[in-house]
Amino acid sequence: MGTAAKTLGPALRLAWLVLPARLVEPVVEAKRHLDLQSETIGQLALAELIGDHGYDRQVRTVRRRYRQRRDLLLNRLGDRSAVAGVAAGLHATVHLRPGGPTEGAVLAAAAARGLAVGGLAMHRHQPESGPPGLVVGYARPPAHAYPAAVDLLAGVLRDLDA
Structure with a gap:
């Protein structure tokens, strides 16, 4: 489990889970019942930050x-x-x-x-x-x-x- 709240900002409300394959579908199904959808733009922006290592740089900066x-x-x-x-x-x-x-x-x-x-x-x-x-x-x-x-x-x- 992780979240970008402490490194990028709590208002983003972005978090993630890395699950064993057997738990993916039950968790996805449970999430369907908890909210309507996750916002897409923030997810895409975070994916871009992770892909170009910008997120790693940010984590190092805030840790320091x-x-x-x-x-x-x-x-x-x-x-x-x-x-x-x-x-x-x-x-x-x-x-x-x-x-x-x-x-x-x-x-x-x-x-x-x-x-x-x-x-x-x-x-x-x-x-x-x-x-x-x-x-x-x-x-x-x-x-x-x-x-x-x-x-x-x-x-x-x-x-x-x-």
């Missing part, structure tokens, strides 16, 4: 961009938290330092400064079952705004640690 943003997050947060997870994707998990500010306090302070970050608790079946932390997305902010947003988050953590 997102890695740079993750690295900036790591560098600017310093030792106030630990960034976890692999150096891929569109967000990072930021574990808050034991004995430091609570997840709720950080979320409230971040929101007061206009930052949209999520808490880890909302992603758990039992919200209080794990360490406090944040989910920081780094794909959406425009390039010119991202460094300032990371600095603002670092400031929130610094201020609450004081």
Whole structure:
């Protein structure tokens, strides 16, 4: 399974499945009952991008961009938290330092400064079952705004640690 949403844009609504031959017809039949049709122009454009390797170039470009943003997050947060997870994707998990500010306090302070970050608790079946932390997305902010947003988050953590 794959999607072009993260590399080309979510509005394209393009995704694909590579299936064993025995599943192709049942999946096609199920899809017939789920929607009227898939849009054609986007599919043809994606096929062209794949065929001339433009899609590969785009994937390399966005991977590099997102890695740079993750690295900036790591560098600017310093030792106030630990960034976890692999150096891929569109967000990072930021574990808050034991004995430091609570997840709720950080979320409230971040929101007061206009930052949209999520808490880890909302992603758990039992919200209080794990360490406090944040989910920081780094794909959406425009390039010119991202460094300032990371600095603002670092400031929130610094201020609450004081």
